[in-house]
Amino acid sequence: MVPENKGGSALELRIAPLPKPWSTYELAEWLDACGAPASDFVLCRTAAGMDHGYATYADASLAYAAQKLLRQCARVGKLDSASNAKNQARKLDVYVYARNVSLNTKYVQLFGRPEALPTSGGDAAANTTSTTTTSDDFVARDPRDAVAPLWRWPYANQLSAKFRTFSSAMERLTKHIAKSDGDDNNDEDDDDDATKKKMMRKKFPCPCFGIVRSPRVHWYRNKCEFTVGYDDAFQPTCGFQGGRFADGFTTITKATDVPTASKSARLYSDALSSFLRNDGQNEAKTQLPLHFRVWDKVQSCGFWRNLIVRETGMSADLEATDLSWRDYLVAPDALPAECADASQGPTATAADETITSEFGTSTGTSFGSVRPSSVMLVLVVSPAAALACVRARGLASSGSERDACHRLVTSEVQRMVDFVDRAADEAGDDVPRAGAIVVLYHDGCANCAPPNAPMEVVRDDVMAQADATTSEQNAAKERYSLSFASFTPGRGALDESLLGLRFRVSPLAFFQVNSAAANLLYRAAGDLAKEENRGDGGATEAVTADVLYDVCCGTGTIGLTLFPSPFPRLVGVELEPSAIRDAWENAARNFDAEKLRDDAVTFIAAKAEDALPKLLRDRQGGGRAVAIVDPPRSGIHHKVVSALHANREIDRLVYVSCNVETLVDNAVRLCSGEKGFVPVGCLALDLFPGTVHVEAVVVFERKKE
Template sequence: MLPKSKNSKNSNASRKRPRSQDSNSAADTTAPSDDVAAPSSPVKRPRLDTDAPTEAAPEVDTDVVIAEADDTPATESAASQPEMIAKIVRRIKLVNLNKYHQTKDAKKWLLKQQAVKDQPWVEELKLKKAPKSQFAIITLPTEESHQAALEYLSSLTMVDKGQTVTVEEFVDEIKARPPRQIDVNDKRTPLERIADQTTPHWRLPYEEQLTLKKKVVHKAFDEMRKQLKDKKLRVPIADVIASPETKGYRTKCEFAIGVNPAGERTVGFNSGAFKAGEYTVVSPRGLLHVNDTMIEAAEIIESFVRQCTDLPVYDKTTNSGFFRLVLMRTPSTGQNMVVLQANGEGHTPEALEAFEQKFLAHFKDASDKRKLKVHVLGVQYYSGVHDQFAPDVPVKVLEGPADATVEETLFGFKFTISPSSFFQINHAATEVLYKLVRDWAAEQRTEGEDKETTLLDLCCGTGTIGICMSPGNYTKIIGIDIVPEAIEDAKANAKRNGVENVSYLCGPVEKMLGTALSEAIPNSQHVVVLDPPRSGVHQSVIKSIRQCSAIDKIVFVSCDVKQAVTNFVDLCRPTSARFQGVPFRPVRAAVVDMFPHTKHFETVLEFHRVEPEASEEEAKAEASGDEADVANRS
């Protein structure tokens, strides 16, 4: 296991790009963390049982307005920052698209145009489109691919919803920092460096990690008060609920295949800064969040890759090579999944089939010796430039069910997981989180009230929260999500588990909410569970919730409370022309540590609808500029 430094509060001023909580991918670790830096003193190896969570009952405090010390390290001074450099970026603009297209829809439409999907540059293409805009932006990594795409797309006649789509080029001059230079004074071992990138709080005692996470919530609520101009707003926050498991808790990881600092082929995590010319792969053995099953499987594949000297590992600098990455899932059911991703370009079908049989034989023999059980063993052939598992590329199953799925359970309910499915990666903590949401949503607002309840599961995904809440006192559960595949999975999950009081609607929440309310039980209590992506939901969703007077309670689940502040504020703003409907007020909050040794966690916040009379007085007070009156009524 990793040692802990004496100096647990050293900091690294280099910034780290955000990463998804769902996937600890090979691409997630190519930049150093801003939480923990290289230790300046020799490292000792203390016992690691000191970071186990305590079982004391959580105490409740009230979010208070105080100037707390920042738990993030100070950045370099302006004088020490490298001088910004100008960078020319050429992009392609598609104009007159259907304004209701999301980015995914626009890309699907583009790929259906004449032979676009067959062009050599299509795998490198990145397309973005803002909601309700009529244009999309295409970016390609090289001048050659940009020019080829521009010429080809300009030669096409493209029509979307009756409008002729035009192709334009525009050039941006942006300011950027030069590549970070390698720190020659960094004395950390490769394992310590990768630990600082993947689990930046690993040096801290677990209780101290929980304290830091609670401070982040306090600061987010300070910002909410500031934006609402309501200094006396208080939100009771319970102590952070510790993860039942703090070691080996991840049930999904993506491991890169490359070379370690000694030049040996390795399966693990990317270390260093690729742009600075420093790029190696470090074994995951010793990292606190990776379980033994994954480490064993990674080492089996590593031994196989080292044997295949005729097949090179993938090289990011040249976008060439064969072995790319490994995706693993280790659900609580023991139905483990291992998928090897390789670049099949330039290899005949016969050669790939021979490779598959060799890989299957090696893995079965080695896993039998290690007593490692794998439910799905597969390969994915991908020749694109992205260092991640490709969700749209099929998996060829070498052993296991043809659909390459495994099973996970939550509260006894069974869920099917494919290689690219979103599913929480800490099983034990997920049940803690969902139980909290279930309990809060089930409580009646008025003591002694016993009304039928309709649960609106917004941004429901594959339906896990709603299905897990179905045994509660809900007459009807209605899930809404914009992704058709997620809705189909949710319906299948409900049918598989025999849940009959749930139905699903596909479309934007703001458009489907009216339909959902028409299907709800008349005169029932309407409770919303909202579990959006990291960035929260669009303002239009918040406005539609406010305008639905039947909704008087919301349980909001946020995986990034700092980004969700905008949604919190919009729910609570006084009634106005822009924000119609009676506002809500936060009544309590809780924090669940789903990701020990990292900065990430889940925040649950309960909102109640403000009494209409109080809301009207508050709106009048704000309109007259009497902030003190507003505060007294909060």
């Protein structure tokens, strides 16, 4: 689809990828060499670590002609004429995007093939049909394929694919451990050599329980992040992007059919789209400068950027049961032997029928969509856009620009809040009104706002009703010097129930996105931390330890579920200060002062690689300790690995991972040497149905002397 060309307005081309060493001068030189000199603005962004540049042409006919010439020049290697590009030229493919400058942010990816483009003259609108193609290289992806690429697969096939990923990683760990043991014992006898070879042939380095299926396969996410932009018809839209911006995906598609998003999240996303399209275009809105429209990634301008919908209470049906993670365990031999190709949409297999008959529905889930108990909306907006609007309209003539910006943002956000409230009311009892609404101010290039982004609470009806902190708990906060200097309990947060405890969830705090499956994950991690069970079906024996170290503790969820029994002391370490504040609040609201006395619970806001080595050094000779690590996808820092490996008082370690590759890398170091760890049990879990991701839990014990 070609943008409308009003009055011969200029069009801007986005050209990517370009050689990293290029400067703006070299880009302009190459455009001249290709016979497509820019009419006006030229900018190369490679110096900023990006791979693209921009060129502006006076009208659509010149822009389309330039697109054809640039693509042809890229194919024949004309980039060789520019300096520093000779070794990269033939590897390049130039993609050109057009943006109608006068329309601000209304840009599209040109779908046309080079031979279909006009070489000169002609009306842009007349070429709409000829410049459109069904080439898979250019057609925008279905958002379901971007968000949940396995959504067409029967659930048994999904579990099988994920278990294969998990077992492949465990097999790699087995080989590393066998090789490391061999290197540590160069004088091994023939029997030891035979044992090593036997281990090399094993798939798992320890007994494997299997894979735990998710109690809910569809509509399970308690947190959905939506992008605000334009769809392929240039309508303001809140939804999902079809792929990475760097790969050429710019249009936004509504989340109506995305199977992972809850009903509430989809309704609020659609409501914001409707507001931006309808109510957002009334007379008051059209008087605002173009800077106050939706965010434009190319120009880095616009007001509305993102919408985050967070929900709680989505695992209430599971909480009401006595089911454990073992009730959802699927043995490896119950999975399909082979996985079909996702693009073909695999049909149900005998194994899928087995899972169906055992667990309920055709997708392998026992629970359907549930009504959340509370909803939070986090709106990410650009303060620079508001400032530009204030200056353009002269709104600060009677006061400071900051006050004028705040009034303008408050007015605009309140209009949006009123609109989405009406949408929620019209939906009936299935979707509650948002009890907490927070505005985040963010002007960076990336969509995601940083943890320290300025925040303003617009509405906070959730925690005010849920927070019933007793005087004893308030006294506990003062007794243990909890740092609440910049924190007001209940401000802009949700209240979540998990394993019988209540947890505060801040707008940007990490919390597992699948509440029902998180129940099973934490139960499994807790059982494996406190029970001597090697996965062989034998009797379990309780672990006795003086302290539990919860590394990368987040809001303290795992550690607090294991305190004070079986672990009488809890030490949590987390980088994000707001998560630590939530952890302190969670401890105080779930346990009375008697249980929290004598520093029984400690949460530290610091890098784990800085705090943990000192903590372990300070408690030398303090008795047995157990550690749980739940790191981000990048794994744990090598200093943390070294500290865990060196401190022999930690004789049991539970590693929870969302990335089996980094798990293996860390585990190889943990298991090295005669005083390292050895894996004694492992388990896979599906926390993200419809995606390729798999969660893993591996239990390690210290090698016996």
